[in-house]
Amino acid sequence: MSKIKDFYFELLLLLFSIGIPFALGTTETVGGILASFFIFWVLWYLQYWLFFAFFLLILLTCTLLLPVSIWFGEPTFIMIGAFIETDILEAKEFIQSFPIYLYLLSLATLFFGGYILYLGKKKKIVHSRKNNLIFMGIGIVSLILTIERPIRKMKEVEKFALQYSHTLIVSFYPSIYSDIMEYYKFHKRLNMNLEIPPTWQVTSVVPKYQNYVLVVGESMRSDYMSLYGFPLENCSFLKEVKGTVLEGFTSTAPNTTASLLRMFIQMKGEDFMYENNLISLAKKAGYDIYWLSNQGSISEYDTPLFKLGSLANNKKFMKKGGYDSKLVYDSALLPVFKECLSTPATRPRLFILHLIGSHPLFQKRLEQPIHYNYCNENISAYIQTIEQTDNILKEIYELLQAQRKSFSLIYFSDHGLETKDRGTPNVTLAHGGAFKNAYRVPFVQINSDDTIHKKIKVNKSAFHFLDGYAQWLGIKEKSLKNNYDFLSSTPDTLKVYTGKYILFDTLQEDKVLDSK
Numbered sequence: 001m002s003k004i005k006d007f008y009f010e011l012l013l014l015l016f017s018i019g020i021p022f023a024l025g026t027t028e029t030v031g032g033i034l035a036s037f038f039i040f041w042v043l044w045y046l047q048y049w050l051f052f053a054f055f056l057l058i059l060l061t062c063t064l065l066l067p068v069s070i071w072f073g074e075p076t077f078i079m080i081g082a083f084i085e086t087d088i089l090e091a092k093e094f095i096q097s098f099p100i101y102l103y104l105l106s107l108a109t110l111f112f113g114g115y116i117l118y119l120g121k122k123k124k125i126v127h128s129r130k131n132n133l134i135f136m137g138i139g140i141v142s143l144i145l146t147i148e149r150p151i152r153k154m155k156e157v158e159k160f161a162l163q164y165s166h167t168l169i170v171s172f173y174p175s176i177y178s179d180i181m182e183y184y185k186f187h188k189r190l191n192m193n194l195e196i197p198p199t200w201q202v203t204s205v206v207p208k209y210q211n212y213v214l215v216v217g218e219s220m221r222s223d224y225m226s227l228y229g230f231p232l233e234n235c236s237f238l239k240e241v242k243g244t245v246l247e248g249f250t251s252t253a254p255n256t257t258a259s260l261l262r263m264f265i266q267m268k269g270e271d272f273m274y275e276n277n278l279i280s281l282a283k284k285a286g287y288d289i290y291w292l293s294n295q296g297s298i299s300e301y302d303t304p305l306f307k308l309g310s311l312a313n314n315k316k317f318m319k320k321g322g323y324d325s326k327l328v329y330d331s332a333l334l335p336v337f338k339e340c341l342s343t344p345a346t347r348p349r350l351f352i353l354h355l356i357g358s359h360p361l362f363q364k365r366l367e368q369p370i371h372y373n374y375c376n377e378n379i380s381a382y383i384q385t386i387e388q389t390d391n392i393l394k395e396i397y398e399l400l401q402a403q404r405k406s407f408s409l410i411y412f413s414d415h416g417l418e419t420k421d422r423g424t425p426n427v428t429l430a431h432g433g434a435f436k437n438a439y440r441v442p443f444v445q446i447n448s449d450d451t452i453h454k455k456i457k458v459n460k461s462a463f464h465f466l467d468g469y470a471q472w473l474g475i476k477e478k479s480l481k482n483n484y485d486f487l488s489s490t491p492d493t494l495k496v497y498t499g500k501y502i503l504f505d506t507l508q509e510d511k512v513l514d515s516k
Contacts, residue, residue: 009119013040016116020168023062023109025069031145032166038142039169044120045127045135052117058169059113066109067102071420072432097360099426146170190304193274194311198284200276201478205285207348208474209448211341211400211407212287214350217389218256218295218357221416221429222247222442223512225386230512232374234387237394238411240453243446244487247457250504251415251441253497254433256295257304259414262497263465264308266479270501276479278469279311282350285475290340291315293354294330305354312352314340329367330355330392338399350473355392357413358385360430374515378428382417397446407448410472410486412462413441418510427513433498435510445472445487461492 004011017037021028028036044051146167153164163174222228227235227245238245252262266276282289291312295305309315316336319328333353340351356365362381363370366388372380393411400407416439418432432438443460460468467484476482494504 009116009123010041012112012116012119013037016040016113019109020058020062023066023069024168024172025065025073026168026172028168029166032168035142035145035167036169038138039146039167042135042139042142045125045131048121048125051120055113055117055120059110059117061172063106063110063113066106067098070102070105071098071430073434097428097430099421142167187304190272190274191307193272194277194307196275198275198277198280199273199479200281200284202281202284202475203478204476206474207287209406209408210345210348211403211405212348212350212473213396213400213407213409214352214469215393215396215409215411216260216352216354217411217413217442218355218359219415219417219429219431220358220386220389220413220442221437222249222413222440223437224383225442227442227444230383231515232372232383234372234383235390237390237397238442238444241394241397241446242450242453243409243444244450245453245455246443246445246460246487247455248459248491249412249441249443250459250461250494250496251413251439252462254415254438255431256414258497259462261304261308263462266466267463277308277311278352278466279308281466281470281475281477282473283311283313285473287348287350287473288345289313290349290351291354292318292333292336292340292351294318294328294333294356295354309352309354327364328356329365330357330389331367331395334392334395334399337396341399341403348473353396355389357389358382358417360417360428362429375427375513376425378426379513382429400448405448408472409446410444411446412443415439416441419513422513433496434507436504436507437510439496439504439507443486456487456489458489459491459494460486461494463495464492 014037017033017040020036021033040051040055043054146162146165149166150160150162150164154160157164161174161178163171163178165171224230225235225238226233227238228247233239251259253259261272264278266273279289279291289312291309291314293305293309293316295317306317309317318332318336333355337351337353359365362378362385365385366381368384368388370377370380370384372383374380374383393409397409400409415431416437417429418435418438419427420430420432421427464481464484467481468486470477470480471482471485495501496504496507
């Protein structure tokens, strides 16, 4: 036992090195774990303060990211973009959304690391010729383990990049930095290219209706809607209204920006043609466009969707996301929409309403006290946010009817959610892209001349949104599939974007929670 006590510091340091991938939400090879341990150990031997500074950086990173990593998994380009675009109000809600045990784990990690620092300070460093040679060898091994993969990747990526190293304590920060820089490059390209003239080649425009309304929902899974078979009634309007319900509509990505940009902007392979988007297409076709959003923004042109919405002829953003930001319910969009509808029209009009919908935290989205009792308060609130959106769609429909003008309304959600803490009393739903159900979302089309309520069961991919959107608006354009119809019986091949493109069928199912 006395011999073991002599090596407490090294043993705990090795355990910490093994736990780093878990804390950062990623994986690491055995060689990478050993390299991390060896780097810490060599720094400690060289100079305690070098070890202290570097280890403390890793410790604080693990402590801060551990809740996010456990809840959402490895940080990706999508997650980093969502984090950058988050306003102050959403940031507060994000912090509140984590269960308390995650913060306790972070605190335990901090104390564990602090104890290692204490042991390292207490343990005497014995410098000798023999130890110098041993630690020199260990240092060389850790260097080889750290740089061998970046060297192998040089031919492929045409540079030496530490972000490809198997040693996580070395690769993590360059990888995050690379993703942040890539996001800002993406944002800069978006801002620049949205300003240039689009290349749309519209050959004809034959609108069937006077008013077109596109309602974009948020975080709504179709399998939690009574419209799609959920046992509690939370879609009484959509279940009865004369229109068409599409079963099998699949979003492109698991968060708002990543999903909607791949729907709203034309893509050539995996590249965005930013200037060719749903707004510029409708403008080219002569539509008067209204963009009404209840999604937050920090400053002008701060998010890609804010920038896109700013291209509309008329726009209204219900809230700014600064330090004084306040909750705004989706119902606040209704009087604005009513006012816009009442303005004289000399050409076809397109109204795009972007809801906050079922965005976590669910309880904060509700205008009324929770009246459902399903699983727990989180899930009950989520079910009620769906009912609340259903009521808003009903009011939009009634406002359109009151105009006594022909109309067509489409409602869909940007993405779904996935189950977290299944099997515990605190089970909930949150952002995530590991399961099919995080992409299965509602899609309903309601026309003023519909005479029946019907359902169509067919796989449709949101990657084809612009094709169906153009057909819906009566627009024919040379680069689009002009015969594509959202409501046709022809199925699409389904893929999704999770940071990379994968086939939808490779994902697992995330079953609806039982009420018991």
